[in-house]
Amino acid sequence: MAGTRDSGAPLAVIAASLQRERRRTGLSLAEVARRAGVAKSTLSQLESGTGNPSVETLWALSVALDVPFAQLVQPVRPRVQVVRAGEGPRVAAEHADYTATLLASCPPNARRDIYLLAAEPGRPRESDPHMPGVVEHVVLSTGRALVGLTEEPVELHPGDYIAYPGDLPHVFKALETATTAVLVSEHV
Amino acid sequence: MAGTRDSGAPLAVIAASLQRERRRTGLSLAEVARRAGVAKSTLSQLESGTGNPSVETLWALSVALDVPFAQLVQPVRPRVQVVRAGEGPRVAAEHADYTATLLASCPPNARRDIYLLAAEPGRPRESDPHMPGVVEHVVLSTGRALVGLTEEPVELHPGDYIAYPGDLPHVFKALETATTAVLVSEHV
DNA sequence: GCAGACCGTTCGTCAAGCCGAACGCATCGA
């Protein structure tokens, strides 16, 4: 068991999501049920939190509502947030020449973290593989760096972009002073 | 109906995901079923693609496998990709002083796009609101810019970060030449 | 060699999801 808690009450979340998404479209319960090919009694029960839908039923509804399915079981989210350069939580670094600042963490269990990386030339930052399915995106902001899979890193210049699977050994090695980059770590 | 197609065959995807995630943990089918509190016959049928699980059943399995639920209905994904500065598809800009390069688009229906922004001082880039639920994250790489909601933009310096709801009017106005930033547009 | 443990699959029973029909309730127009 990990911190991968969604919200503990999937049926309640689904009930709320169904109603919210339906309201968004402005359609009536009967109309959505008709388009989805499910009985409106079924949809009524689902929106009221009663009952435990099958995947096919939920799928049909997600199509009818034109919502990416997973959104029906994924809670909602918030507002404006600013993190100034130098502020924000630093994540552990093996050595002093490398800092990673967490800008936006998975809320509450989403699928991506955004970091600001700052590194100096010297020992490269080797990363052990993360969970399978993780994809990392790096956009180099300033300086120059070798980035990517350890077995075949790529030299990036300002503005360059690279994506690679995070579940394989990978590296970030600054080639100039004051090298900075934006890292988006995506948990699939 | 939009391009919001997931994969058309949720049960097959779930079957594959269940087996993949279970293999990942190295647990046996019986053990996972035991931990999830479902009959192993049920899990067996699900992994074989037979049957149409209820949400509660799927939820119990996602907890037992320690997987964020949505991952069970979300296909997997791929490899390495590099976009050099200046390359990559430009998205339409109202005027010449602003370019947005699409680095990583939603594959195939994920939930985020990553752009590299480059702008010069002058007319600000006003954006009409996108779909509800969209959140935009901006990390300023070089230069200086006013970013955020149109009604109260924030001045960002290199390394600064801001997130704001994309379904409200928002703006990106460069204050120095050669202002660049990374934009992550998240579709919830 | 064989009893034992564990695996994953198959089968029959029971409960529960899904459905259609009927209901009460608003709105609208003749």
Next chain:
DNA sequence: TCGATGCGTTCGGCTTGACGAACGGTCTGC
């Protein structure tokens, strides 16, 4: 006023998913 239309909820039925038990298979060790 009253029929007609559409809404969302509640009520029996049929279907089907979930369960437990039994099955065949492999591996271990007495």
